[in-house]
Amino acid sequence: MRSLDAFAGDKLAALEAKRLRRRLKPTRRHDGAVVEREGRRLISFSCNDYLGLSHHPAVRAAAAEAALNYGAGAAASRLVTGDHPLLGDLEKRLARLKGTEAACVFGSGYLANAGTIPTLVGAGDVIFIDALAHACLWAGAQLSGARVVKFAHNDVEDLARLIEAERPSARHALVATDGVFSMDGDIAPLDRLSALCQRHDAWLLSDDAHGVGVLAEGRGSGALFPDADIPLQMGTLSKALGSYGGYVCGSRAVIDLLKTRARTLVYATGLPPASAAAALAALDVIAAEPGLTAAPLAKARLFTRRLGLPDATSPIVPVILGSADAALAASTALEALGFLVVAIRPPTVPEGTARLRVAFTAAHDDADVTRLADAVAALRRQAA
Numbered sequence: 001m002r003s004l005d006a007f008a009g010d011k012l013a014a015l016e017a018k019r020l021r022r023r024l025k026p027t028r029r030h031d032g033a034v035v036e037r038e039g040r041r042l043i044s045f046s047c048n049d050y051l052g053l054s055h056h057p058a059v060r061a062a063a064a065e066a067a068l069n070y071g072a073g074a075a076a077s078r079l080v081t082g083d084h085p086l087l088g089d090l091e092k093r094l095a096r097l098k099g100t101e102a103a104c105v106f107g108s109g110y111l112a113n114a115g116t117i118p119t120l121v122g123a124g125d126v127i128f129i130d131a132l133a134h135a136c137l138w139a140g141a142q143l144s145g146a147r148v149v150k151f152a153h154n155d156v157e158d159l160a161r162l163i164e165a166e167r168p169s170a171r172h173a174l175v176a177t178d179g180v181f182s183m184d185g186d187i188a189p190l191d192r193l194s195a196l197c198q199r200h201d202a203w204l205l206s207d208d209a210h211g212v213g214v215l216a217e218g219r220g221s222g223a224l225f226p227d228a229d230i231p232l233q234m235g236t237l238s239k240a241l242g243s244y245g246g247y248v249c250g251s252r253a254v255i256d257l258l259k260t261r262a263r264t265l266v267y268a269t270g271l272p273p274a275s276a277a278a279a280l281a282a283l284d285v286i287a288a289e290p291g292l293t294a295a296p297l298a299k300a301r302l303f304t305r306r307l308g309l310p311d312a313t314s315p316i317v318p319v320i321l322g323s324a325d326a327a328l329a330a331s332t333a334l335e336a337l338g339f340l341v342v343a344i345r346p347p348t349v350p351e352g353t354a355r356l357r358v359a360f361t362a363a364h365d366d367a368d369v370t371r372l373a374d375a376v377a378a379l380r381r382q383a384a
């Protein structure tokens with residue numbers, strides 16, 4: 001046996017023993033919140049398609065038409081021949097939505113963070129990053145070569161202490177956080193982070209992957225804090241906007257620098273025109289139906305109230321169960337009742353906090369939300 005295969009086999013066996021091996025499960029997604037796995041139809045509470053726009057007739061038609069007219073792929077980096085005019089149209093729309101001078105579209109949200117952070121900071125600089133920030137913010141931080149300093153989750157006092165100690169010896173400083181935390185659903189205190197950043201000349205990067213389209217009439221988590229100055233507003237086209245791709249909104253100078261130097265833009269193929277067309281159509285739907293954007297949070301609140309949990313602040317509600325085993329067992333029990341609620345285990349979440357991550361969308365019926373809440377309540381009673 002090749003040492004490579006022996007290595008991979010041993011590693012998988014060790015993960016399996018800790019219930020941390022993961023497997024892909026082919027899943028067909030249908031209209032509404034329905035998914036199909038192994039021939040069974042389930043109501044999914046594990047999709048980030050918060051507004052159901054991936055299946056909206058206008059969004060699908062825009063993607064299909066763009067693919068038919070402009071081809072399935074972009075064929076080159078944006079800096080070569082892959083910069084279809086639809087990408088520029090989309091950037092104007094995103095900049096307007098976020099209230100910035102400019103925007104840059106990337107191939108995905110992951111690529112946006114992995115490319116942006118190393119363009120702006122490097123050796124001699126410092127990055128302060130929330131302990132629960134998304135993996136791609138960590139990836140960008142590690143790639144940059146800057147000193148990486150973790151602060152306690154949403155703890156502005158902890159960050160203040162660390163900035164006071166570490167900022168003076170660094171040339172530039174960047175503070176990276178999720179706007180809406182992907183596995184907890186809570187919201188970063190962007191107003192207080194922004195004030196602290198301004199006091200210490202640190203650049204605030206907020207990842208709004210789970211805020212755009214669903215908070216503040218669709219403008220995202222930053223708009224919940226009108227006084228916050230967030231010079232780097234990153235997000236994805238892949239969740240509430242129902243398409244695929246990522247973006248950063250910021251000043252003209254910053255965006256022009258990203259387009260010149262971000263390695264995940266320069267050395268990666270441009271976003272397919274169909275993905276840009278779909279995102280533009282999704283933004284049109286949101287503009288025409290602003291009421292739609294409030295629905296996911298309303299469903300999440302119906303769930304948290306029924307369970308006696310603190311009011312949801314975003315469409316994501318964690319039900320923390322502790323061990324990987326407990327989370328997997330709960331997920332299996334819910335699946336038997338017709339619900340898909342995927343268990344989230346380490347290293348996606350910290351050790352000992354395996355959970356059900358319940359994501360609510362405009363496509364959920366109130367009756368299904370209530371049924372799920374009652375099923376989760378029964379599981380928690382059994383576990384107690």
Ligand SMILES: *Cc1c(COP(=O)(O)O)cnc(C)c1O
Pocket residue numbers: 108109110111134136178181182207209210236237238244245246
């Ligand atoms: C999903 C997600 C990303 C990655 O976005 P993609 O477009 O899926 O690559 C980035 N940040 C957060 C917080 C996310 O939840």
